[in-house]
Amino acid sequence: MKDSQLKLEPGDISALFDRARLRMARELRGLTQVQLAREVGSVTAGSISQFENGHTKPAASTLRRLAVALRVPPSFFAAPARPPAHEQVNGFFRSLRSTSPRDRQQALAYVHLARELALELEKYVVLPPLNLSRVPIDNENSLQLVDIEQAAAQVRHHWNVPRGPVQDVVRLLEGNGIVVVRFRVGIEKVDAFCVDFPDRPVVALGADKGLRDRSRFDVAHELGHLVLHGVAGAVGDKVTENQAHEFAAAFLMPADDIRSELPDRLDWPTFLRLKAKWHVSIAALLVRAKTLGVMDEHTYAQGWKALSVRGWRKVEPGPLGNPEGPVLLGRAVELMETTGLSFTDFVSRSGLPEADVRVLLGRDISERPRVEI
């Protein structure tokens, strides 16, 4: 079938109008309804609110103007042929207080877009099926630390992770069907977070800080939310944050594998060697030594003070190189291209905004096709 035959006519788009898509596009651009109305010119904020509430549908001409203002193809506003899941999920944010509502909505919209991209790609290539064991934590009956250790061990076992350090945490999640994206755009105050879509959970990593150890811990932390806190979605309170942290530590540094290696004194050269072996920060190792009872409270407190005094809480010695990077979506696109469907045709069929898809894939907008010899 020719791609021109797949194109939706303006009238079709208007009939298939999906209010969630309008909101998503608006939030993607970080605009309020008032700001969008101003950009479009011929509609009021009230009408936009009505479109988003589903009270009225925009006419084809209005849709065209909305599309231009929001830099999405008009077909983006047509409902995708699948069950909607927009309203039933929450993100977990590491630090709600430092995130403005606008940044939070924009970050969430990007994650929704990443899921849409994955679902669109699945029409052409087979992605790894979602394989995630859930160990829901019951915060009413405040479970003990040991249960989180067990939950982490259970996930490692379920994924056949060999004993010792996890080689590549991002790759591990992707191989088990979880989508991971890294923001390259400046949504600054948003650190890592995840959204537990029932079909494809998405883990979003904050803008690259260049620290492999911290980034791995972030990914394991978000995995902890998915495993322990699941679809129900409590948002970033102190209890769940601590639990996700404990999960990350246990997942990256299983007690039985690391206990005998941890020093009971502030032996920095040993911590540095362990950092290089386990690909976790010195700070994380120090906390682990205390949690597992290898190091006493007093020594730990001194160690933590030393980290601050030396400035190691900001920049630690022994950098580990580039952070792990997601590859799943990029490889899916490459594979799809080998089937004869070009990236451009895919994007136009999907109705997704090309520039944003490129951002999600880490494909430079100025990228030219490469001549293979």
Ligand SMILES: [Zn+2]
């Ligand atoms: Zn968290």
